[in-house]
Amino acid sequence: MVRSAWRVGGDPPARLSGVLWLGAFLLPLAAWCALSYLPWLWHPQVLIAEPGDSSFSAGMRIERAAFAAAVAEAARQGQRPPQGGRVNPVFLPAPHEVARALWTGFTTPPLRRGDPWLHQSLGHSITVIAWGFLISALVGVPLGVLCGSVPALSRLVEPFVDFIRYMPAPAFGALCVAVLGINDAPKVAIIVVGTFFQMVLVVANTTRQLDRGLVEAAQTLGASDKRLLTRVIVPGILPNLYTDMRILLGWAWTYLIVAELIGASSGISWYINQQGKYRAYDNVFAGIILIGLIGLVTDLVLGWIGRFLFPWSGQQVSRASALAFAAVTLPLRLPWLLLRLARRYDPKAARPQEPDHA
Amino acid sequence: MPEAPSDPVAERFRRIAARPVVLDVRALGMSFRGAGGKTVQALHDVSFQVRRREFLTVVGASGCGKSTLVRILAGLAHHTAGEVLLDGRPVTGPGPDRGMVFQGYTLFPWLTVVRNVMFGLEMGDMGRDQARSEALLWLDLVGLASKAEAWPHQLSGGQRQRVAIARALAARPRILLMDEPFGALDPQTRATLQEHLLQIWQQVDVTVVFITHDIDEAVWLADRVLVLQPPDQDHPGGWLAEAVEVPLPVPRTRAMHDLPAYRAVRERIERLIRPPRPPAAERLPVFKMTAAGDEVL
Numbered sequence: 001m002v003r004s005a006w007r008v009g010g011d012p013p014a015r016l017s018g019v020l021w022l023g024a025f026l027l028p029l030a031a032w033c034a035l036s037y038l039p040w041l042w043h044p045q046v047l048i049a050e051p052g053d054s055s056f057s058a059g060m061r062i063e064r065a066a067f068a069a070a071v072a073e074a075a076r077q078g079q080r081p082p083q084g085g086r087v088n089p090v091f092l093p094a095p096h097e098v099a100r101a102l103w104t105g106f107t108t109p110p111l112r113r114g115d116p117w118l119h120q121s122l123g124h125s126i127t128v129i130a131w132g133f134l135i136s137a138l139v140g141v142p143l144g145v146l147c148g149s150v151p152a153l154s155r156l157v158e159p160f161v162d163f164i165r166y167m168p169a170p171a172f173g174a175l176c177v178a179v180l181g182i183n184d185a186p187k188v189a190i191i192v193v194g195t196f197f198q199m200v201l202v203v204a205n206t207t208r209q210l211d212r213g214l215v216e217a218a219q220t221l222g223a224s225d226k227r228l229l230t231r232v233i234v235p236g237i238l239p240n241l242y243t244d245m246r247i248l249l250g251w252a253w254t255y256l257i258v259a260e261l262i263g264a265s266s267g268i269s270w271y272i273n274q275q276g277k278y279r280a281y282d283n284v285f286a287g288i289i290l291i292g293l294i295g296l297v298t299d300l301v302l303g304w305i306g307r308f309l310f311p312w313s314g315q316q317v318s319r320a321s322a323l324a325f326a327a328v329t330l331p332l333r334l335p336w337l338l339l340r341l342a343r344r345y346d347p348k349a350a351r352p353q354e355p356d357h358a
Numbered sequence: 359m360p361e362a363p364s365d366p367v368a369e370r371f372r373r374i375a376a377r378p379v380v381l382d383v384r385a386l387g388m389s390f391r392g393a394g395g396k397t398v399q400a401l402h403d404v405s406f407q408v409r410r411r412e413f414l415t416v417v418g419a420s421g422c423g424k425s426t427l428v429r430i431l432a433g434l435a436h437h438t439a440g441e442v443l444l445d446g447r448p449v450t451g452p453g454p455d456r457g458m459v460f461q462g463y464t465l466f467p468w469l470t471v472v473r474n475v476m477f478g479l480e481m482g483d484m485g486r487d488q489a490r491s492e493a494l495l496w497l498d499l500v501g502l503a504s505k506a507e508a509w510p511h512q513l514s515g516g517q518r519q520r521v522a523i524a525r526a527l528a529a530r531p532r533i534l535l536m537d538e539p540f541g542a543l544d545p546q547t548r549a550t551l552q553e554h555l556l557q558i559w560q561q562v563d564v565t566v567v568f569i570t571h572d573i574d575e576a577v578w579l580a581d582r583v584l585v586l587q588p589p590d591q592d593h594p595g596g597w598l599a600e601a602v603e604v605p606l607p608v609p610r611t612r613a614m615h616d617l618p619a620y621r622a623v624r625e626r627i628e629r630l631i632r633p634p635r636p637p638a639a640e641r642l643p644v645f646k647m648t649a650a651g652d653e654v655l
């Protein structure tokens with residue numbers, strides 16, 4: 001059982017899958033803890049607690065070799081040796097320090113007055129990403145679907161899109177600032193430049209992968225081109241499109257780091273940079289982990305929602321999950337449900353005409 | 359010697375011959391432009407006519423152009439020579455007047471069974487409610503009314519093809535094209551669906567062109583069997599060798615497999631497709647798969 005789970009194409013049981021998911025996070029965390037809390041592992045420096053007669057001062061971090069040399073030198077000269085304990089470099093804070101920084105980051109005011117709080121930086125970043133991604137998707141998805149369905153359009157559009165795709169988005173930074181000023185507009189523009197061109201190509205490709213048999217079946221049933229698009233191609237690619245969007249949303253975060261370095265600095269990556277300058281590496285780690293957490297949670301939630309959006313794909317959904325989803329989305333579905341109820345009581349709809357079927 | 363007027367088979371063929379021609383295929387040719395500018399000719403000079411409410415099957419060896427032929431009839435591929443006329447008008451593209459059932463499963467997976475059957479009706483601008491009640495009638499005809507609200511992935515292969523037949527018929531085509539629709543099914547399901555298809559055809563005024571590579575299926579179902587042959591010295595593409603009438607009464611029963619008339623037609627087609635070859639003169643060397651000392655005689 002356990003053996004077959006680890007074979008190529010193996011099928012791990014559900015229990016093991018859960019354990020593996022936890023392990024994916026616990027193993028790196030354990031490695032980090034070991035590096036931080038086991039003093040004989042790595043710890044290449046010594047934190048001076050008591051300088052003695054040496055030239056060190058309390059609080060300095062000294063390479064272990066230099067410290068050992070100073071201790072030996074002091075013994076030879078009959079002076080008081082420096083004292084201290086082994087530590088890691090300042091850029092590797094321990095897990096508990098980062099955990100504390102995560103907490104204090106939200107509860108303590110910024111160092112300089114007028115700087116944004118951590119949650120303000122975070123909120124700002126999320127706004128920029130949301131706008132950038134939305135604008136990208138509003139144009140990119142329809143264009144991609146059209147390119148994937150109409151070969152002539154694909155020939156016209158895709159070569160140039162492919163050409164621009166290879167230009168790194170940061171290269172457009174100066175241009176964006178010149179055109180759009182220094183506030184949020186150029187940041188949103190960088191995200192758009194970074195995701196739009198990829199999106200067109202990815203969506204076009206996904207569209208082309210739709211089973212041709214489905215399109216041909218619809219054609220023999222009398223579907224016009226317009227209806228092929230709206231009634232066959234779009235619903236047919238929807239699950240894959242949804243997955244594409246989840247992946248592309250991850251890329252948007254990559255371009256965010258670039259976007260926040262141009263124009264007026266702001267957002268979570270600005271916060272990380274700022275904390276780096278103060279050598280507050282616990283805060284740096286806290287910021288990085290926050291980005292990861294937001295990404296992970298977004299993806300998990302989107303994945304969970306995805307299982308309900310496409311009931312026809314045959315994915316198993318637990319009863320509890322289905323109830324939770326129904327409850328969460330009730331406000332969204334309420335108008336639709338009411339409409340359906342109203343239709344049911346429409347006297348004309350209640351008595352459908354008998355078809356004159358041979 | 360004139361045939362007795364009471365012979366029901368001859369009478370039936372006379373009736374069919376008196377009906378109008380629905381599909382007229384004239385000197386049809388088709389070449390694919392392959393890689394490196396080379397052309398592959400799939401069909402060469404194929405001509406035949408199908409009359410109203412006739413059940414026509416097309417058999418032939420693999421690769422002789424059966425799928426190409428039916429795709430041209432459906433308008434999904436374009437012929438390069440000759441012409442195809444449906445009710446006297448040339449076929450230029452796919453349309454609801456020619457329904458098609460494919461070998462692969464082509465139900466729309468995002469629509470329930472009944473919504474699948476409604477698809478063609480809605481394309482014909484029928485209202486939702488009317489389309490629904492009509493679709494349910496068609497589902498009833500193929501015996502799947504109880505599965506109306508199921509998703510396609512919850513159906514067996516045979517059930518999916520029955521829904522596909524209902525979906526194609528619901529759009530009320532003049533002619534129903536079927537490209538090896540039962541090819542992926544096991545023999546039992548296949549036999550059941552053959553019977554089912556004939557039963558439906560009895561109840562519905564539709565002309566059928568049915569592609570298969572199974573000679574038994576072709577003979578048992580059809581009024582007439584077209585035999586397609588692969589290209590040879592005289593024919594650069596797949597060509598029509600013969601059109602064989604099947605002198606069996608309708609409705610068909612399984613017992614007809616044993617009638618001499620059935621076996622005669624079957625044998626004739628078999629000989630056309632697989633001409634008997636003289637047996638190999640000498641024993642061929644056997645490729646050894648095991649270590650020395652482990653041979654059998």
Ligand SMILES: Nc1ncnc2c1ncn2[C@@H]1O[C@H](COP(=O)(O)OP(=O)(O)OP(=O)(O)O)[C@@H](O)[C@H]1O
Pocket residue numbers: 390391392398399400418419420421422423424425426427571
């Ligand atoms: N898209 C294509 N491009 C080039 N050649 C093709 C193409 N499709 C089919 N052919 C060729 O045309 C010929 C007929 O193919 P077709 O699919 O019609 O055969 P078939 O009778 O349906 O075979 P099968 O019984 O295996 O389905 C074959 O020689 C095939 O190689």
Ligand SMILES: [Mg+2]
Pocket residue numbers: 424425426
């Ligand atoms: Mg074929």
